Amino acid sequence: MALDQETLSQLLDTVGRFVRDRLVPLEHQVAEDDAIPPHIVAEMRDLGLFGLSIPEEYGGLGLTMAEEVQVAFELGQTSPAFRSLIGTNNGIGSQGLVIDGTEEQKRHYLPKLAAGEMISAFALTEPEAGSDAGSLRTSARRDGDHYVLNGTKRFITNAPHAGLFTVFARTDPASRDAKGVTAFLVEAGTPGVTVGPADRKMGQKGSHTADVVFQDARVSAANIIGGREGQGFRTAMKVLDRGRLHIGAVCVGVAERLIRDSLAYALDRQQFGQPIAEFQLVQAMLADSRTEAYAARCMVLETARQRDAGRDVGTEAACTKLFCSEMVGRVADRAVQIHGGAGYMAEYGVERFYRDVRLFRIYEGTSQIQQLVIARSMIRDAKGGR
Ligand code: COS
Numbered sequence: 001m002a003l004d005q006e007t008l009s010q011l012l013d014t015v016g017r018f019v020r021d022r023l024v025p026l027e028h029q030v031a032e033d034d035a036i037p038p039h040i041v042a043e044m045r046d047l048g049l050f051g052l053s054i055p056e057e058y059g060g061l062g063l064t065m066a067e068e069v070q071v072a073f074e075l076g077q078t079s080p081a082f083r084s085l086i087g088t089n090n091g092i093g094s095q096g097l098v099i100d101g102t103e104e105q106k107r108h109y110l111p112k113l114a115a116g117e118m119i120s121a122f123a124l125t126e127p128e129a130g131s132d133a134g135s136l137r138t139s140a141r142r143d144g145d146h147y148v149l150n151g152t153k154r155f156i157t158n159a160p161h162a163g164l165f166t167v168f169a170r171t172d173p174a175s176r177d178a179k180g181v182t183a184f185l186v187e188a189g190t191p192g193v194t195v196g197p198a199d200r201k202m203g204q205k206g207s208h209t210a211d212v213v214f215q216d217a218r219v220s221a222a223n224i225i226g227g228r229e230g231q232g233f234r235t236a237m238k239v240l241d242r243g244r245l246h247i248g249a250v251c252v253g254v255a256e257r258l259i260r261d262s263l264a265y266a267l268d269r270q271q272f273g274q275p276i277a278e279f280q281l282v283q284a285m286l287a288d289s290r291t292e293a294y295a296a297r298c299m300v301l302e303t304a305r306q307r308d309a310g311r312d313v314g315t316e317a318a319c320t321k322l323f324c325s326e327m328v329g330r331v332a333d334r335a336v337q338i339h340g341g342a343g344y345m346a347e348y349g350v351e352r353f354y355r356d357v358r359l360f361r362i363y364e365g366t367s368q369i370q371q372l373v374i375a376r377s378m379i380r381d382a383k384g385g386r
Pocket of ligand 1: 122124125130131132133134177178179233234237238240241314363364365366369372373
């Protein structure tokens with residue numbers, strides 16, 4: 001249910017203040033320690049940040065997509081690692097359950113996810129199946145009223161913290177494509193499920209990914225999302241359509257932060273006897289970044305509104321993710337350039353954002369996959385398809 005304007009403004013103010021006062025001062029420390037302090041995680045729980053997108057009847061805030069993206073604009077104003085911790089419970093970790101789960105599955109898990117008592121993770125990617133997600137090899141063999149899972153999932157965000165995995169596995173051994181894939185809810189601690197050591201990444205320190213390995217892990221048939229075999233790939237795609245829009249919004253937030261920092265630096269930094277903001281070549285970089293971030297913000301809001309109105313926005317979400325993630329890459333590059341030598345130095349934090357935002361063009365579908373999704377839908381429409 002949509003919030004009234006005053007309640008939404010209060011929520012956005014509260015999140016904005018939390019980001020400015022509590023998270024921004026910790027950015028360096030989180031990157032150095034590669035960890036978010038536990039008291040900050042507790043504050044995130046108290047603010048309800050783990051349950052933004054989970055319906056109210058299951059203990060979440062039940063935000064509409066248009067509301068959620070505005071919260072993401074605020075959360076984007078600091079290191080993406082903070083958003084990443086709550087990102088899976090609000091996005092790819094919970095939405096399979098929210099969109100396609102049975103009532104019983106929702107009642108069992110969603111309240112814990114909304115409260116942040118349990119972290120969820122989305123286990124789709126494998127060593128041999130990334131962009132070609134439909135070719136995954138993790139198998140789920142039926143054995144009575146259970147399935148036996150075998151295989152390896154790779155680069156799984158929040159895996160080291162997760163209590164619940166949405167696992168995509170092949171239940172039809174004769175299939176090679178998306179049709180034979182089923183989504184399972186698998187609790188961490190299930191015998192045969194192990195999480196590997198945290199990966200060493202280029203950026204987003206404080207957010208953790210790891211392999212998840214299944215060796216004869218027995219999972220009840222009652223844990224198939226929605227209760228039907230063969231629906232898993234479609235569930236994954238629906239989750240990603242939504243996730244791509246959310247990532248677009250985070251990109252806008254980060255871009256706006258970098259533009260603000262770049263402008264402040266350009267107004268302060270003196271060269272040739274005046275602030276560098278007075279130079280037209282610096283102004284051009286600021287103006288280009290501002291223009292692109294504004295276009296991205298408009299795309300996110302419009303696509304979110306269309307989704308709330310019940311339209312299929314798969315193509316628009318891909319357009320949004322493609323534009324926003326490429327946009328924030330250009331904005332981060334210009335931010336380094338405007339900061340000059342300081343932009344290359346760790347203490348100013350700009351180079352950290354430059355590394356952090358690189359991931360946005362890769363996960364939840366690379367830019368090339370978004371292009372493919374967009375072009376395929378254009379061709380299908382031209383031929384009179386769905
Ligand atoms: N919503 C609902 N259903 C969808 C869908 C969507 N957005 N996209 C595809 N489907 C359905 C199709 O309708 C099709 O169902 P039918 O067989 O009943 O017709 C099925 O899913 C398979 O679709 P398709 O044939 O298009 O699958 P492909 O194997 O060709 O793959 C891409 C499509 C490449 C778009 C997909 O694999 C993809 O998005 N890859 C990137 C994965 C990704 O984002 N990985 C990041 C990991 S998560 S951090």
